[in-house]
Amino acid sequence: MIREAWKSAAHEQQAQLPLPDVLxxxxxxxxxxxxxxxxxxxxxxxxxxxxxxxxxLPAVLATPGTTASRTSRCRSRVGAPSAWS
Structure with missing residues (x-):
């Protein structure tokens, strides 16, 4: 049963090729x-x-964590009192 679940999960991952990423x-x-x-x-x-x-240039501009958006700050402080509420 575990083997069948693993095979179906692997098949679903193979079926969903991220075409924009590949291109x-x-x-x-x-x-x-x-x-x-x-x-x-x-x-x-x-x-x-x-x-x-x-x-x-893409390496510098695509570095995660360099944007100071409100959602990224809120996600990083889960459980902490929020000053933005």
């Missing part, structure tokens, strides 16, 4: 290869700069 990863991989390759023909200094921008 984003593929687009980023293509950009990481194609843009430095194209810019390398113009200047060898532009290729590493493009990689720095393509990898570094």
């Amino acid at each position: 984003r990863v593929l687009a980023e991989l293509v950009a990481w290869v194609a843009l430095p390759w194209a810019l390398g023909r113009i200047s060898l200094w532009l290729a590493p700069l493009a990689l720095l921008v393509l990898i570094g």
